[in-house]
Amino acid sequence: MQIMMDIGTTVLDQLQKPTLSFLLGGMMLAALGSKFEVPQPVYKFIVILLLLKVGLGAGMSVRDADLLSLVIPALAAALTGIAIVALGTRALARLNGVSKIDGMATAGLFGAVSASTLAAAMAMLDADGIAFEGFIGALYPFMDIAALVTAVVLGRMSAQHTASQNATSDGTVTMGGGTGGAAFHVNRELVRGILVDTLRSPAISALLLGLALGVLAKPDVVYQSFYEPLFKGLLSILMLIMGMEAWSRLSELRKVAHAYVLYGLTAPLVHGLIGFGLGLIAHHLTGFSAGGVVLLAVMAASSSDISGPPTMRAALPEANPSAYVGASTGLGTPVAILSIPLWVWLANLVIGI
Template identity: 55%
Template sequence: MDFLSDFLTGFVKQLQSPTLGFLIGGMVAASLGSRLAIPDAVYKFIVFMLLMKVGLTGGQEIRNANLVEMLLPALFAVVTGILIVFLGRYTLCKLPHVKMEDGLATAGLFGAVSGSTFAAALTLLETEQIPYEAWSAALYPFMDIPALVTAIVLASIYTNKQEYRSKREYYGEQGIVAEGYPSKQPERVKVWPIVQESLQGSALSALLLGLVLGLATQPESVYTTFYDPLFRGLLSVLMLIMGMEAWARLNELRKVAHWYTVYSVVAPLFHGLIAFGFGMIAHYLTGFSLGGVVVLAVMAASSSDISGPPTLRAGIPAANPSAYIGASTAVGTPVAIALAIPLYIGLAQALTGGG
């Protein structure tokens, strides 16, 4: 009963959180036909600022962290991000009416990390006075970047195979050889150029730049006076924008496939439980705090709203944004914030009480 009570209390708190509130506010405004619009240049600036802040936070925390203690949780973050994409590849992408590119982009978005959900979780952990490692914020890029890159690589491999099959059917066995293609198998996809191009994209570049600057320089003064104070305000504006876009994509999402809605409800909870399990392994082996376990689980339960959409638009241009953004923002983010966060905090509190 205590667990259920804690869960319901956390659920109500999350419904009242500004992160979810601004997201829902944007959806309501769009549903009422509001002409409210945020210029694209402002949106790009907000995304850049948020990514720089996340990168600077991670870099500073890594610099000040005990790298031995951080090693196993960071490894689990990488494994979780990649695993989520492969799970999507062999579940969502196999469902009826789900195109491979759309499914992989969706899985990539769910494997990456939501800055808004992440911030909401840290706020609630502090409210509940649940301790967690300061460097746990640095786990963000360890899950985010591998998930996005894995999704882009898998999509590129699939696209390459499809192009080969189309040309083989068009030219025939002999004709395709004359065109410079091998007769038995498509040309091997070179993974590193894809990875390099992904990392050079504007979103991941900003995240990596902040990470390097936080790690190699002393940015505390500009961080505390500029980036950190602006973070929550800019995040609220981003959530408003994402809410309006989510509503616009929601009707289109219904036309794509109903399986996206099912995936968006189930995936955050399932992915978070996987990461919670990994976190508990780190807890017993290295003393990783239960608060840190919650942070890892929430990152896995979230779906990217900052780095993911622009990275996937560039990396998987054939994917339909209505599918992956609609699934993530319209359904996945509310589920992660309202259900997943109180669930994992409740689990951590139950384990603490049990210990």
Template identity: 70%
Template structure:
């Protein structure tokens, strides 16, 4: 009972932090029918600045990080991304009323990472005085790309089996040639082409590109001065505006869920917590193996709980045009994102109890 009281009190305390307060305020504004609006170019500019900041900080920290200390949580992050999609393929994608491609696209989005949620987690930990590894932002692409590649690959292979086409998978994921009958692939070549095509598309997305650019500059150059004088001071202010936008977007997306099966609502509510606990468990293993910090464990859980809101949707739209955006974007932005952000205090409380 004392443990539950501790978690509840910590949760309420964290809700009062600026980051979470702005998210809730945005949802309340949208619910009240406010005409408040941030222009789309401004939103994109804020996101790019935040991703550059996260990438630069991670790159600067990687220069001084031990390879083993970095690689263990990186491999763990990739494992979590794949595990979330595989779990979704056996649960959501098999539910009645859910098209398999829609279920896999939704699982892929939930397995990928939300830059805004990761940034929110960092801000909450900073406000609480909880330390974490500076290279934590470098784990983003490991989980993000692993999840998107797995989801798209599973969806393409499932589509090929449904069509029953004897043909080959092209690099862009399309199927060429063939007739009705047994599915035949030149396994290694076709799957390699499909995976490489997905990897290229994902890495070229604005979010991953900005993050990788920041990582490279932080590792190979000396951007410390501009990082501390420009990016660091702007971080919390820009994040507060982004959280306001995310709150309003989440509320508006809830209407889209009426167009799809109710099981998406159940998934959107429960998946962030379940996925976050998977990430927390993997983070605990990294903690035991390498001394991964409590803050690092929390942020790995936050990344796992989050669902991609920047790199994922355009990647899925391009790779799986037959999937229904109302299903995967509505579930992710309407429910997954706010619940993931509001669950940050839960993972902090668990870390305080166990580490």
């Protein structure tokens, strides 16, 4: 009973913080039918600034970081992304009304990372005085790319397998290659294309640019005078936008199986536990901080809202966007953000903050 009271107190306290309160405020505005809106160019500008800030901070920390202390968490991040896609694909395949390709696309988005959710968690930890490694932002691409590549490769291999079963009498196939070697060649080219497209996406590009500038240049002055003071204010507006977007996306779930509602509500918590567990291993191996474990859990619990959807639309055009975007943005994102206090509480219980 005391544990439940402690969790409830922690969650209530965090709901009163600007990050979560602005998210709930945006959902309330959308629910009430408000005409309030933030122009799309402004939204994109805010996202780019936040990602540059995260990248710059991570890059400046990487300069002084011990290689081992960075490699182990990065490996944990990549493994988390792959594990989430593998688990999600299996789980969704067992649910009624979910096609195999839609399940893989959905699992891919849930395995990838939400930059805004990560930024929100970092702001919340800063506000509570919880320390974490500055290079955390550098872990974003490892989990994001690993998850997207895994989901799309599995999806394309599934499509090729289906096509090979529909081979014509003369040995040709309707899609892909008929032989194992040809299929391997197609998949290798596919992986290369996904990597290039993902690295060129606005979110990853901004993050990697900030990371490179943080490592190779000396942006400390502009970081402290421009990016740092703007961070929390811009984040609050982003949370407002995300709250409104999440509520509007809920209507898309009416077009697909109810299984996506179940998955969207429960998957972030299961995925967060996977990230938390691997972060705990990194903690014991390298001294990875409790705050770092929390942020790895948050990245795992989040679902991609920037780089993922366009990647899936391009690489898996057969998949239904109403299913994977509705489940991730409409349900997954709010649940992931609202679960941040849970990971803080769990880290304090297991590690001590």
